[in-house]
Amino acid sequence: MSSLFLIGMGPGDLALFPAKGRQALAACTDVIGYNLYIELLTPLLDGKQRHELPLGAETERARMALNIAAQGRTTALISSGDIGIYAMAAVVFELLDRQLAGKESAPAWLQLHIEIIPGISAMQMAASRVGAPLGHDFCAISLSDLLTPWDTIEARINAAGLGDFVVTFYNPVSRQRDWQLNAAKEILLRYRPTTTPVILGRNLARADESIRVTTLADLDSADVDMLTVVIVGNSTSRQLHIQNRDWVYTPRGYGYTRLLETGS
């Protein structure tokens, strides 16, 4: 039985890529991924067949990984962050689902040993740079309307507002999409204060990392690109200034804020 490893490499700094993923890669003859991620992994890929495909070719990458593994080659499909969060693992299972439904002609896919190795997702890396904004209940919402209609996304942002979840926006903007993040901001402003802390993290754990704390009132899609992850605090998230550095955290519960106010 041949193996297909689905590996999340984390934000890009190899010091955050654990032994589990390295051991799996070492066992592979073939590695498939978006060009940039393959490049970041170069030190670990000596002697392996690399299959680089451009961003956007998700289904092609997943299909290629399944097909190469089905030929008996031990194969790794790579994504940045956590491969299980807005990433390639779901695409692989979409294809397996189609095969089970008789819509593909690749029964060998169903014989593969599949193992998934999680990684640090962008929201976790961004949170770690500024404190603990994800310290209590949170949600993640993709603003990409390629596969999800905007009215569904809008309903979800409203639900996040109603539930007072800390919200991380993945895919906040793209070259073709620039208005969704500002629309999301307007929705959240119905539920939480203008002063709510917002974190913009770009190219985290890479040489040109930038991280910035702003407020919901000042959030503007013009400051955000497709490499940015956006975390919006909930109504209790607090911004601290300590020695010229901005920190954000979300207390563990609503009881805490009272505790702070009463001084007990």
Added chain:
Amino acid sequence: MSSLFLIGMGPGDLALFPAKGRQALAACTDVIGYNLYIELLTPLLDGKQRHELPLGAETERARMALNIAAQGRTTALISSGDIGIYAMAAVVFELLDRQLAGKESAPAWLQLHIEIIPGISAMQMAASRVGAPLGHDFCAISLSDLLTPWDTIEARINAAGLGDFVVTFYNPVSRQRDWQLNAAKEILLRYRPTTTPVILGRNLARADESIRVTTLADLDSADVDMLTVVIVGNSTSRQLHIQNRDWVYTPRGYGYTRLLETGS
């Protein structure tokens, strides 16, 4: 300036604990954490002063870490999973916030160099064992009502239902709390089908790991303990049976389900 590292060790398997955390630990003279996590890290703690405190003593652990670091000792505060997600990082910042507000007498805390190293959280580990249930928008909700009143938690579960988020329940039950998970189930059943896949992951990445896929109708708090993480799919999450193994994934968008149904 002395350093305090806040380190998430991941689910417990040291093969998932990356170099970044190991390097930080290597630089420390003092390590603070809950007994069990300190034990799991034993191979990395030779010659270090260990400060083990029981579960439940969160504020004491955070205070001890800040105090030892403020004495000029390079210190690590450890938690399992991601220290930024329902864990100790928020507790440290709660104390820093109190110091800024003049409610503590430890100005030296504000001089520390603080660095946070994220880790794989329980929901990610559970997801990786069964496919890609977190493949699209999701939220995390703690069912602990120690610091958050139940009506707030209930409102949040309703919001998760309204928004059709995949939901991970942290702290689903405890010795003192056994009814909240079943109450949460009844709320979610107002919004999504009885057949919605549910994942129960216990002691993940440890020797006695168990992982089980059931349905929302069959979810029962009697099958869950405080070491279990519970993931409830959204209305589009799909359960697949491949070679006697259960998998769960959440398609990337609502468009996908249509794609599968129409066969295009």
